[in-house]
Amino acid sequence: MKVLVCDTAAILSGLVLSSSLKKLCPSSVISEVKDLKSVWILETALKSGKLEVRDPKQKYVSTVIGAAKATGDILSISKTDIEVLALALELMEEGYEAIILTDDYSLQNVSAKLGVKTKSIKTMGIRGFFEYEVVCPACGFREEYSYNTHCPRCGHRLLKRRKKYS
Ligand SMILES: [Zn+2]
Numbered sequence: 001m002k003v004l005v006c007d008t009a010a011i012l013s014g015l016v017l018s019s020s021l022k023k024l025c026p027s028s029v030i031s032e033v034k035d036l037k038s039v040w041i042l043e044t045a046l047k048s049g050k051l052e053v054r055d056p057k058q059k060y061v062s063t064v065i066g067a068a069k070a071t072g073d074i075l076s077i078s079k080t081d082i083e084v085l086a087l088a089l090e091l092m093e094e095g096y097e098a099i100i101l102t103d104d105y106s107l108q109n110v111s112a113k114l115g116v117k118t119k120s121i122k123t124m125g126i127r128g129f130f131e132y133e134v135v136c137p138a139c140g141f142r143e144e145y146s147y148n149t150h151c152p153r154c155g156h157r158l159l160k161r162r163k164k165y166s
Contacts, residue, residue, distance in 0.1 A: 002097045004119075005088040006051070007081055008032045010101035013121050016045040024052045024091070026083035040145035056086035063089060067113045073106040081107040088116045134158040 006016060006025040011033055016023055023045070030053060033042050045051035064085045068074040081104055088098040088111070100111055100118045108118045134146040138156035151158055 005100045007084045007102040012038050016051050028080040056090045060086035060089045068110045077106040
């Protein structure tokens with residue numbers, strides 16, 4: 001079974017919402033997501049079950065640190081990226097075909113050293129991603145990245161509609 005392991009940029013790109021494959025990331029990725037839009041993407045992905053948070057075992061983290069030292073990437077690879085790769089290794093050991101979604105050069109390099117496949121976020125076709133906004137059919141209230149189900153102005157039930165990502 002194929003799974004995608006996401007780095008922070010992969011989450012921010014909105015790809016977590018568009019691909020139908022199972023996606024995972026370590027909790028350190030979650031803590032790097034701060035702005036309103038990205039938090040919305042993240043929470044929507046988590047709520048819809050499109051993304052699962054899981055931290056790798058220390059043994060895999062150690063393997064990645066060893067490989068990063070060997071390739072000379074240890075100073076440029078982030079702690080979060082080490083955990084992303086460690087999680088991919090752990091999933092592979094469990095029989096999954098894990099692919100890391102990243103544009104980070106050091107992460108790609110150390111992944112190659114450990115035989116883990118990576119895919120560039122830029123090549124994934126972000127055109128397929130849609131953002132949502134809610135609109136109130138009664139009073140015209142509109143809000144992006146909304147958690148409301150009912151209009152805060154008039155109380156009417158809000159409609160959710162797709163907005164093309166640009
Ligand atoms: Zn309204």
